[in-house]
Amino acid sequence: MQTAIAKPRPKIDNVNRGFWDNARAQKFSVQKCAACADVHFPGSPVCPRCLSENQSWVEISGRGTLLSWARFHRAYWVSFRADLPYLVCLVGLEEGPLLVSNLVGVESEDIIIGADVDAVFEKVDDELTLPKFRISG
Structure with a gap:
C-alpha cells in the first residue's frame, strides 16, 4: 500500500x-x-x-470576474497527480485585487472568459481551508 x-x-x-x-x-x-x-x-x-x-x-464579497484560466494535465508535485486534470484561474475581484486560485464545478468546455465567479471554500483539515472559485449561476 x-x-x-x-x-x-x-x-x-x-x-x-x-x-x-x-x-x-x-x-x-x-x-x-x-x-x-x-x-x-x-x-x-x-x-x-x-x-x-x-x-x-x-x-x-468573494465575487469577481474570470480573467483567464488553464487546465493542468501535468502534476508538478506528485501529491497533485490524483487531481489531474485540474483548473487554475485568474480572478479579478469586485473590490479590485487579482487572485490566482482553482476553478471548480465546471467542465472546461463550459468556461467563458468574463464569466462572473463566486468564492467557495474547501476545508482541507482543521487548520486549513482553501478558497476556490465557481462560475456564478
Whole structure:
C-alpha cells in the first residue's frame, strides 16, 4: 500500500494569518490600509500604495470576474497527480485585487472568459481551508 504524499501548504505567518483565519470561517478577505483605504492582495507588512503599517483584513464579497484560466494535465508535485486534470484561474475581484486560485464545478468546455465567479471554500483539515472559485449561476 502506497502512503499518500502531502500537498504543499501555505506558510501562515503574522502578515497573512488574517486571510487564512477568515478562510477557515468561510469568509473571503483582503488587506485594507487604514491610512489611504487601498485594498490589496496578497497581504504585506506595509501598504503598497502609501507604506503605512496600519492595515487590517476586511471581509469582501468573494465575487469577481474570470480573467483567464488553464487546465493542468501535468502534476508538478506528485501529491497533485490524483487531481489531474485540474483548473487554475485568474480572478479579478469586485473590490479590485487579482487572485490566482482553482476553478471548480465546471467542465472546461463550459468556461467563458468574463464569466462572473463566486468564492467557495474547501476545508482541507482543521487548520486549513482553501478558497476556490465557481462560475456564478
